[in-house]
Amino acid sequence: MSGERKLAIICSKGSLDMAYPGLILANAARMMGIEADLFFTFWGMDIITKDKVDHLKVTPVGNPAMHMPQFVGGLPGMTDMATAMMKRELEKLDIPPVREFLQMVHDAGCGIYACKMAAEMMHLKREDLVDEVDDIIGAMEFLEKAEGAQLLFI
Amino acid sequence: MATKELNVSLDAEGFLTDPNQWTPEIAEAMAEEEGIAPLTERHWKVINWVREEAARTGEFPSLRAISKRSGVDTKELYELFPKGPARKIARCAGYPKPKGCI
Numbered sequence: 394m395s396g397e398r399k400l401a402i403i404c405s406k407g408s409l410d411m412a413y414p415g416l417i418l419a420n421a422a423r424m425m426g427i428e429a430d431l432f433f434t435f436w437g438m439d440i441i442t443k444d445k446v447d448h449l450k451v452t453p454v455g456n457p458a459m460h461m462p463q464f465v466g467g468l469p470g471m472t473d474m475a476t477a478m479m480k481r482e483l484e485k486l487d488i489p490p491v492r493e494f495l496q497m498v499h500d501a502g503c504g505i506y507a508c509k510m511a512a513e514m515m516h517l518k519r520e521d522l523v524d525e526v527d528d529i530i531g532a533m534e535f536l537e538k539a540e541g542a543q544l545l546f547i
Numbered sequence: 548m549a550t551k552e553l554n555v556s557l558d559a560e561g562f563l564t565d566p567n568q569w570t571p572e573i574a575e576a577m578a579e580e581e582g583i584a585p586l587t588e589r590h591w592k593v594i595n596w597v598r599e600e601a602a603r604t605g606e607f608p609s610l611r612a613i614s615k616r617s618g619v620d621t622k623e624l625y626e627l628f629p630k631g632p633a634r635k636i637a638r639c640a641g642y643p644k645p646k647g648c649i
Binding site: 417420424425502 | 621622
């Protein structure tokens with residue numbers, strides 16, 4: 394279809410609601426035959442960290458789209474409730490949990506890269522990251538890979 | 548045979564507009580145009596499952612559903628229908644372009 398088109402997505406946030414846009418777009422790109430790479434950095438590292446990936450949360454505090462007073466969002470249990478609700482709605486739409494989604498986009502041919510600096514800062518080694526991570530690379534190497542790609546920062 | 552000679556109605560992008568018009572010959576013609584002909588037994592496993600599922604639910608299944616339940620996994624789907632499996636599977640199975648995100 395679009396032979397030369399290419400997408401590179403930087404995922405810099407580690408909340409559940411910010412994990413999905415990058416995964417969905419990368420997967421959609423692959424479904425259309427567009428090349429796609431995901432580059433995880435800073436808080437986005439949580440998405441590809443083995444002991445964090447299944448525990449990403451969506452937090453009502455500081456999120457005006459939750460349409461509730463800030464102090465209510467800060468009450469005990471509210472984050473877990475919002476997270477459970479979001480996971481339920483995603484499942485209804487046939488959207489997989491993050492761990493399965495990473496495997497799916499990787500099987501679909503999407504490159505998955507971790508940021509070297511963020512990994513060092515958070516003391517994360519290769520074995521701390523999910524198996525789908527292709528490599529831990531620096532910003533310059535990422536930019537080389539992303540040459541000619543449409544770039545998205547999430 | 549090109550799909551245009553099959554005497555069926557196609558949309559601007561070459562998708563069959565009415566799945567009921569589908570025949571196995573149409574799948575072969577679509578596969579030819581998509582550069583994946585001849586269709587193998589593995590292609591047919593996907594096409595047949597998709598058609599049954601779509602007929603049963605009234606909706607074209609997501610690629611995730613296909614990979615989980617047709618017996619052909621994601622990796623193989625991308626090998627069988629390279630560079631845009633969603634489009635290629637829908638064309639071969641005689642369905643309009645899928646609108647889902649997944």
